[in-house]
Amino acid sequence: MRKKLPTYWTLFSSAFLLSAFTFGGGYVIVPLMKKKYVNQLKWIEEEEMLNMIAIAQSSPGPIAVNTAIMVGYKIAGVLGAALSTIGTVLPPLIILTVVSFFYQEFRDNMYISAMLKGMQAGVSAVIVDVVIGLSGNVIKKKEIFSIIMMITAFIAVFFFKVNVIIVILASGLIGMLMFLYRTRKGGMNHDLH
Amino acid sequence: MIYIKLFISFLQIGLFSIGGGYAALPLIKEQIVDINGWLTLQEFTDLVTIAEMTPGPIAINSASFVGNQIAGILGSIVSTIGCVTPSFIIVLILAWFYFRYKKLNIVQGILQGIRPTVVALIGSAGMSILSLAFWNTKGITLNLEDINVVAVILFAAALFVLRKWKPSPIFIMLGTGLIGIIVYHQW
Numbered sequence: 561m562r563k564k565l566p567t568y569w570t571l572f573s574s575a576f577l578l579s580a581f582t583f584g585g586g587y588v589i590v591p592l593m594k595k596k597y598v599n600q601l602k603w604i605e606e607e608e609m610l611n612m613i614a615i616a617q618s619s620p621g622p623i624a625v626n627t628a629i630m631v632g633y634k635i636a637g638v639l640g641a642a643l644s645t646i647g648t649v650l651p652p653l654i655i656l657t658v659v660s661f662f663y664q665e666f667r668d669n670m671y672i673s674a675m676l677k678g679m680q681a682g683v684s685a686v687i688v689d690v691v692i693g694l695s696g697n698v699i700k701k702k703e704i705f706s707i708i709m710m711i712t713a714f715i716a717v718f719f720f721k722v723n724v725i726i727v728i729l730a731s732g733l734i735g736m737l738m739f740l741y742r743t744r745k746g747g748m749n750h751d752l753h
Numbered sequence: 754m755i756y757i758k759l760f761i762s763f764l765q766i767g768l769f770s771i772g773g774g775y776a777a778l779p780l781i782k783e784q785i786v787d788i789n790g791w792l793t794l795q796e797f798t799d800l801v802t803i804a805e806m807t808p809g810p811i812a813i814n815s816a817s818f819v820g821n822q823i824a825g826i827l828g829s830i831v832s833t834i835g836c837v838t839p840s841f842i843i844v845l846i847l848a849w850f851y852f853r854y855k856k857l858n859i860v861q862g863i864l865q866g867i868r869p870t871v872v873a874l875i876g877s878a879g880m881s882i883l884s885l886a887f888w889n890t891k892g893i894t895l896n897l898e899d900i901n902v903v904a905v906i907l908f909a910a911a912l913f914v915l916r917k918w919k920p921s922p923i924f925i926m927l928g929t930g931l932i933g934i935i936v937y938h939q940w
Contacts, residue, residue: 581923582808588882591875592922600921610868611855615847617874621767621840622777622810629844634852641845649833652809656817657829659803663818667802671934676806678933679926680886681904685911686922687879694872706869713873718880727870735866739859 570601571640575628575647580655582624583676588683589624591690593631603635606697618728624648705738755824756831762789763816763835770812781815791819812836883908903936 574596582589590613597604604612612634616626625648632644659666666672698706709731716722762784770777778801785791792800804814813836820832854860886904911925 577923580808581926583806583926588878591879595922599919607864607868610871611851611864612848613875614864614867614871615851616844617871619840619844619847620770621837621843622770622812624810625813625837625840626844629841630848633845633848638845641841641848645837645841649809649813649837652807652813653817653829653833655807655809656803656814657821657826659807660818660821660829663799663803667799667806670938672806674937675930675934677886677904677937678907679930680882681907681933682911682925682929684879684883684886685908685915685929686925687875687882688908688912689915691872691876691879692916695876698869698872706865709866710869710873713870714876717874718877724874727874728867731866731870732863733866735863736859738866739862742862743858 567636568640568643571632571635572643572647574601575632575644576650579624579628579648580651583679583683588687590627591687593627594690594694595686597631604631606694608634610694614728614732618725709734756828758789759820759824759828759832760835763812763820763832764838766812766815767836768839777812781812785815785819791823907932 578589578592578596582592594606594609594613598606598609612630613623613627616623616630619626625645628644628648629641632641634640636643695710698710713727713731716727717724766777766781766784770780782797786794786797800815800818801811803818804811807814813833816832816836817829820829822828824831855864886908887901888899907929911929914920915922915925
């Protein structure tokens with residue numbers, strides 16, 4: 561399917577802006593991406609976005625880049641993935657290349673560290689805002705299974721520092737077992753009738 | 754040739770850093786400090802500090818920084834490409850499988866298990882950053898003196914604005930950054 565030029569441009573510029581304003585990589589950019597692609601552009605459904613984040617998290621390499629590749633591919637195929645990746649990588653590439661010329665001055669600059677301290681509170685608010693929305697949707701569905709999975713995973717990662725990959729794999733396995741259990745139960749009911 | 758060496762080193766960093774972020778740090782240090790001696794340990798520590806202060810994943814930041822230090826702008830480009838190449842290939846393959854098979858019931862079952870976990874992962878990352886903003890590095894305590902009141906107010910105000918008017922997060926980042934300069938710099 562051929563995509564129009566504006567789609568490619570939106571894909572590239574969104575990735576570029578998201579990456580340029582994401583201080584402290586990893587999970588900071590993921591909530592921002594969710595807000596951009598699910599809520600603002602409405603390109604991706606929330607459940608699909610969560611699936612894609614899970615795949616990005618389980619693959620090697622930076623999660624921001626991986627999520628950008630998934631989103632780009634979903635919207636506009638391999639070319640989309642390439643554009644989205646370039647958009648994500650360019651801001652750090654430019655900034656770090658510039659910073660590496662005079663990094664000591666940068667590191668010790670009072671204004672920069674004051675700005676970053678302020679931004680830390682801002683970014684926390686953005687993430688909490690996204691988490692309120694996402695967890696609210698999980699709770700609203702009233703599936704006990706999902707709610708228990710969410711709480712257990714949070715405790716495992718935040719308090720017990722269990723490796724993220726292990727948590728994802730375990731929850732996938734539990735999901736599969738639940739599915740097999742349900743279909744077997746469904747199958748047996750069929751036999752009875 | 755130095756470009757090929759940079760490319761291959763960062764290709765390895767990209768390929769073996771599963772879990773992203775700080776999980777990749779020991780691997781990056783091994784390649785940059787121990788194996789190739791491109792940075793001293795002190796320079797590497799500075800790099801980590803700078804990476805925390807600038808946008809972008811730490812692996813990309815390291816690639817751009819080290820590449821430029823060792824072989825100029827072309828070096829930083831080559832290193833960055835090396836760093837994202839494994840991701841690009843592997844994630845594309847997974848994406849292809851995902852979009853082809855996501856309708857299968859069993860895949861739906863697996864994804865149904867994983868989705869709430871992803872929400873929890875994002876929540877956990879948010880809590881870590883929140884505790885860093887509120888308590889600095891002291892860890893969570895109930896002692897009021899340890900809490901950064903400015904950060905708490907800034908956080909509450911930002912969250913209120915986000916929930917009420919739903920602005921683009923970029924405005925929140927710019928706004929809190931600006932307030933940070935005004936408030937923290939004067940103290």
